[in-house]
Amino acid sequence: MYTLIVLIFVFVQLPMLWMVVTAFRVKGTAFRLDMIPNITVQTPPSEFDPFALPRVGQGERVLHFEFADEQASSVEVQWRAGAADDPTEAQSADLKRALDGNWFADVAVDPSVFTFTATFDYRYSIDGGEPIPDPRRPELTTAEGDWTRVVVEGTTFGLGADRGSDGDRFKVYVSEGGGGVARVIADPGLSLSILLGEAPRIDLPETSAGVYEATFEPGGEATYRIVRRRGWGEAVAEMYTLDNFKAILGSEDFNFGRYFMNSLVVATFAGLLTVLLCTLGGYAFAVKQFHFREPIFRILLASMLIPGMIFMVPQFSIVLKLGWMNSYQGMIVPHLANVFGLFLMRQYISQIPGDLFNAAEIDGASELQLFRNVVIPVCLPIMATLFLLTFVSQWSNFLWQLIVNTGDSPLVTLPVGLQQFKGQNSNDWEKIMAGACFSILPITVLFVTLQKYFIQGLTAGAVKE
Amino acid sequence: MAAKAKHSVGRITLRQDLAAGLYLIPFLIVFIIFIGYPVFHSFWISLHRVTIYSDFYDIFGSMEMVGLDNYRRITSDPIFWWSVVLTFAYAFMTIVGGMILSLALALALRKAKRGFGILRAGFFLPNVFDIFVVGVIWLMLYNPNGGLVSMMLSLGGATEAAQQGVLNNPWLTLPAIAFAMILKNAGFGMILFLVSLANINESIFEAAQVDGASPRQTLFRITLPQLRPIIIFLAITGTVGSLNAFGEIFAMTDATGGSSVQVAGETLQSARISAFHLFMRFNESAYGEAAAISFVLLGIALIISWINFKILGQSD
Numbered sequence: 001m002y003t004l005i006v007l008i009f010v011f012v013q014l015p016m017l018w019m020v021v022t023a024f025r026v027k028g029t030a031f032r033l034d035m036i037p038n039i040t041v042q043t044p045p046s047e048f049d050p051f052a053l054p055r056v057g058q059g060e061r062v063l064h065f066e067f068a069d070e071q072a073s074s075v076e077v078q079w080r081a082g083a084a085d086d087p088t089e090a091q092s093a094d095l096k097r098a099l100d101g102n103w104f105a106d107v108a109v110d111p112s113v114f115t116f117t118a119t120f121d122y123r124y125s126i127d128g129g130e131p132i133p134d135p136r137r138p139e140l141t142t143a144e145g146d147w148t149r150v151v152v153e154g155t156t157f158g159l160g161a162d163r164g165s166d167g168d169r170f171k172v173y174v175s176e177g178g179g180g181v182a183r184v185i186a187d188p189g190l191s192l193s194i195l196l197g198e199a200p201r202i203d204l205p206e207t208s209a210g211v212y213e214a215t216f217e218p219g220g221e222a223t224y225r226i227v228r229r230r231g232w233g234e235a236v237a238e239m240y241t242l243d244n245f246k247a248i249l250g251s252e253d254f255n256f257g258r259y260f261m262n263s264l265v266v267a268t269f270a271g272l273l274t275v276l277l278c279t280l281g282g283y284a285f286a287v288k289q290f291h292f293r294e295p296i297f298r299i300l301l302a303s304m305l306i307p308g309m310i311f312m313v314p315q316f317s318i319v320l321k322l323g324w325m326n327s328y329q330g331m332i333v334p335h336l337a338n339v340f341g342l343f344l345m346r347q348y349i350s351q352i353p354g355d356l357f358n359a360a361e362i363d364g365a366s367e368l369q370l371f372r373n374v375v376i377p378v379c380l381p382i383m384a385t386l387f388l389l390t391f392v393s394q395w396s397n398f399l400w401q402l403i404v405n406t407g408d409s410p411l412v413t414l415p416v417g418l419q420q421f422k423g424q425n426s427n428d429w430e431k432i433m434a435g436a437c438f439s440i441l442p443i444t445v446l447f448v449t450l451q452k453y454f455i456q457g458l459t460a461g462a463v464k465e
Numbered sequence: 466m467a468a469k470a471k472h473s474v475g476r477i478t479l480r481q482d483l484a485a486g487l488y489l490i491p492f493l494i495v496f497i498i499f500i501g502y503p504v505f506h507s508f509w510i511s512l513h514r515v516t517i518y519s520d521f522y523d524i525f526g527s528m529e530m531v532g533l534d535n536y537r538r539i540t541s542d543p544i545f546w547w548s549v550v551l552t553f554a555y556a557f558m559t560i561v562g563g564m565i566l567s568l569a570l571a572l573a574l575r576k577a578k579r580g581f582g583i584l585r586a587g588f589f590l591p592n593v594f595d596i597f598v599v600g601v602i603w604l605m606l607y608n609p610n611g612g613l614v615s616m617m618l619s620l621g622g623a624t625e626a627a628q629q630g631v632l633n634n635p636w637l638t639l640p641a642i643a644f645a646m647i648l649k650n651a652g653f654g655m656i657l658f659l660v661s662l663a664n665i666n667e668s669i670f671e672a673a674q675v676d677g678a679s680p681r682q683t684l685f686r687i688t689l690p691q692l693r694p695i696i697i698f699l700a701i702t703g704t705v706g707s708l709n710a711f712g713e714i715f716a717m718t719d720a721t722g723g724s725s726v727q728v729a730g731e732t733l734q735s736a737r738i739s740a741f742h743l744f745m746r747f748n749e750s751a752y753g754e755a756a757a758i759s760f761v762l763l764g765i766a767l768i769i770s771w772i773n774f775k776i777l778g779q780s781d
Contacts, residue, residue, distance in 0.1 A: 005573050005584065008566075012588055012648050015602040018613065022605070030605065281492035288485035289477050303500055305766035307709050307740050309747055310759035314503035314510075337496035367484065388593070396595030415595070429605065436598045443593050451586060 016440075023434040024240045030429035037235035065122065067095055067103040067134075072126045075103040079122035080147075087121065095124075121147040244434035256438070258410065259417040264442070266413055267395040270332045271387040277336055278386060282345025283375055287357065297346075300339050316403055326409040331401050335394065341386045348382040349375065384453035392443055414439050511535055511756035528753075535757035545758065547733045548742035549765065551639060555738050556707035558643035559650075564699055566647055567654025568692075574655070575662050585659070589652030596649075600716025603645040607631045607717075632717060635726035635735035642717050642736060646710075657695045665691045700773050708766050711740040 022030050065077045075095040080087040095103035123131040123146060133141040134148040142149045204214045249256050284290070285297055315334050324330030356378070360370050376383070398415040405412050418435040421428040447454065512535070513528040539545050570588060574581050591599065606614045609630030619627035626634060631641045665688070673683050689696075714722065714736050722745065723736030737745070739762055747755040 001573070005570070008570070009584055009587055012591055012651065014606065014613070015599050015645075015649075016591065016594070018606060019598070019602050277492040277495065280488040284485045284488035288481065288488065290482045290485035291477055293485075300496070302763075302767065303496075303504065305705055305708065305770065306504065306763050307711075307743055307759050309711065309740065309743055310507045310756055311500060311503040312747075313752060314506040315499055318498065318502070333495065334499040337492055337500055339496075339500075342492065392593045392595075396597065398597060415597070432601070436595075436601075440594055440598065443595075444590065447590060447593050448586075 019433050019436055019440075022430055023244055023437045024242070025244075025430050026239055026241050027243070027428070027430055029239065030433070035239075037232065037239050065093075065095060065103075065105045065107070065124075067124050068136075069103065069126060072103070074127055076125040076128070077105060077107075077122055078125065078131055079107070090121075092125075121149050123147050244430045245437075247431055248434050248438065254417065254420065256414075256417075259412055259414040260438070262411050263395055263414040263439075265328060266331045266397075266401070267391045269328070270335060270394040271391040273332065273336050274338050274341055274390040275383050275387050278338055278341035278345045279375070279379060279383060281342045282349050283371065285342070285346040286349035286352075300342065304339050304343075312400070312403070315400075319404055324404070326405055326411055328411060330404040331397075331411070331413070332394075334400070335397070338386075338390060341390065344382055344386055345379070348379060352378050381453040381456040384450045385456075388446055388450050388454055391446060395443060396439070507756040508760060510752055511754075511760055513753045515750075515752040531753070535754045536761070538754065539757055539761055543729075543731050544733065544737070545742060545761075547728065547731070548737050548739045551735075551737065552707055552710075552739040555639055555643055555710060556704055558640060559646055559707060560700055560703035562643065562647045563650055563654055563703065564696065566651045567699075568658050570651060570655040571658035571662060572688075575659060585652075585655070588655055591649045592653050594649070596712035597716045599645070599649055600713050603642075604632070604717050604719065607641060609633070633724055635724045638718065638723040638735040639738075642713055645717070646713055654695075654699050657698065658692060661692050661695050662688070697773065701770055704769050704773060705766065707738070708762055709740050710738055711744055714738060714741040715744070 021035065065079075067075050067077070069075060076092055077095055078090045078092045080090040091107075093105045093107045095105040097103055121142065123133050125131040131146060133146060137148055140148045202214050248254060285293065311334075319325060319330045319334065322330075324333075352375075356374055357370065360374050365373065396415055397413075401413045402416050402419075405416065414435070418432060418439070421431040421435065510528070512530060512532060514531045514534070515528050574585055574588075606612050607630060609615050609628055612630070615627040615630060618624075618631070626637065631637045669687055669691075670683065673687055678686070718736050722734040722741055724734070725732050726735050727733075739758070743755055743758045743762070746758060
């Protein structure tokens with residue numbers, strides 16, 4: 001039973017929760033369901049670049065080169081080993097073109113020439129042109145500026161890599177029966193691990209700054225992915241952001257303060273004036289005797305049944321004639337004759353015991369005193385209710401305020417202003433929802449403050465219907 | 466229904482008229498200028514063909530008197546009658562569904578227990594939110610690509626409906642909108658029922674218990690009759706609300722009126738209820754026809770309110 005209530009409760013609150021969550025989301029992710037940040041990610045290959053590492057098979061040593069250039073029609077690599085002062089004779093090899101625009105080559109080298117602890121130079125020549133150092137590693141360019149120099153360390157390299165078909169997998173070739181070393185160069189301080197086919201996860205400890213290594217011993221061929229573990233901060237920042245709120249509050253062409261104030265002025269004055277008119281009118285209908293009282297009241301009630309849209313154009317032409325375009329009164333006054341409000345007030349006031357009026361009259365209270373000292377204090381709950389209802393409807397009134405304000409009006413209200421985040425083809429949902437959060441805020445505050453009066457007033461008015 | 470004046474009986478004097486007039490004049494002036502006159506103006510427009518929106522400052526510059534042509538066109542327009550049928554369907558769903566949910570909530574939350582206050586306030590709060598904002602959020606929840614409701618539907622086995630998107634299925638569009646609105650408005654009815662329940666004399670229930678009435682009998686024989694005024698109130702406001710239902714349709718069908726459906730050889734839109742139909746005509750600058758529609762709707766509304774009243778019985 002209680003579970004059911006809570007379930008319905010959650011469902012009722014769902015739109016609001018969804019709105020708040022969406023308001024915090026990164027642009028373009030409003031329709032993604034994953035809300036919990038993920039701290040482990042599979043890294044895309046480019047980030048870790050296991051290529052360009054020399055690799056060894058059984059009895060051979062292989063250099064793997066990779067170069068990205070979609071325009072080139074041929075790429076050649078030149079390489080040499082040994083110390084800079086005594087390099088071996090440079091050798092060259094043509095790179096083959098991969099499907100994704102990358103060029104690559106695996107070159108077997110003579111183990112006697114290429115030792116592992118060594119300096120190793122390479123450079124590329126595109127379309128047969130002047131050789132250039134590896135553009136991806138400008139920091140490794142030699143002093144002369146024409147080679148990329150890598151200092152190769154360590155004793156064994158068991159890992160070779162090819163880009164797999166699905167982008168974030170690599171194929172590993174390891175020597176038959178022999179172990180291998182996985183080595184990844186990445187940002188220092190990460191937590192990395194390798195998922196090797198079906199094999200368990202192998203964590204890569206950081207051996208020196210930014211170099212992660214671990215030995216493993218699968219045989220033959222396997223696929224692996226590199227899994228990076230990151231902090232919560234980074235994970236959350238990828239999905240959630242305050243940017244939407246910042247964009248609303250601090251944008252130059254979106255004057256939030258101005259719009260908010262306009263909305264506040266319009267809604268507040270519309271609320272106060274409606275309450276005033278309806279209280280006066282409701283008092284007359286509830287207490288006073290006058291000719292045609294019932295027919296007038298019926299006509300007023302019947303007008304509630306007319307779809308509001310139909311008033312719009314005639315009202316607009318009246319506002320135009322009165323010269324009230326782009327003015328507060330143009331936004332406020334046409335909605336002041338709130339028949340529902342009049343009805344509420346009349347119902348409420350007609351419940352006030354007649355003795356109260358009689359007593360006040362006997363005490364010699366004037367008409368004005370009677371109204372001020374008897375009617376208003378007794379009617380406070382219903383007045384608060386009516387104020388809240390009017391405030392809410394005028395706060396979110398969109399169509400009318402769009403109509404009576406021309407594009408350059410300084411009096412544009414919040415709902416109208418928020419429209420600029422609705423694009424012709426795509427809606428900036430995250431920003432719209434952030435704006436909606438702001439627009440719902442004053443209503444929520446008002447409701448929570450006036451809740452007691454509100455419920456009291458509403459029920460008293462309706463129950464007696 | 467009509468409240469009797471509390472004091473001063475007998476002949477009404479001019480002085481009394483004047484005194485009442487003082488209170489009424491502010492309201493009536495605004496009413497006459499901004500509602501009364503527009504109504505007559507609209508009626509005048511409804512007798513014309515007003516199509517060309519040529520001059521911003523002279524909207525009704527080109528009017529052609531056509532008599533009752535607009536009314537004739539409406540009554541023979543299948544789209545209009547379809548919109549009326551949809552309005553009834555929508556009214557039925559929202560009124561019945563809303564009443565059941567709000568009564569159930571009121572009965573469940575009537576006792577004063579810890580946490581119930583928050584629950585009541587929470588159920589009520591969505592009521593005061595902007596219908597356009599709420600509509601847009603539901604649009605997102607119903608979205609086939611990652612909308613939460615679609616996700617739930619596919620988990621529940623309704624994969625087809627989930628993939629299509631509830632709002633893209635012509636037969637589900639209106640119920641889906643009604644569902645969202647029932648949830649949004651349930652708190653309003655709940656509050657009314659709660660207070661009304663609190664006003665029922667406890668001794669009636671005690672007497673029923675002593676007489677051995679089952680909970681079911683208590684509900685149908687005692688509770689519901691006592692709540693009749695609220696039920697009438699909700700039925701009438703629900704009818705008026707359905708006839709004026711525009712915001713939710715506009716927001717949740719992205720201003721289109723819902724996907725198309727073939728009924729009796731006509732291509733009709735699944736959520737084009739009267740108020741939205743009126744808006745579409747209005748938007749096409751067919752002001753004359755739009756005005757005529759609103760008067761036909763007014764007639765229907767008056768009849769329904771009267772029937773509501775007769776069926777559910779006079780109260781008070």
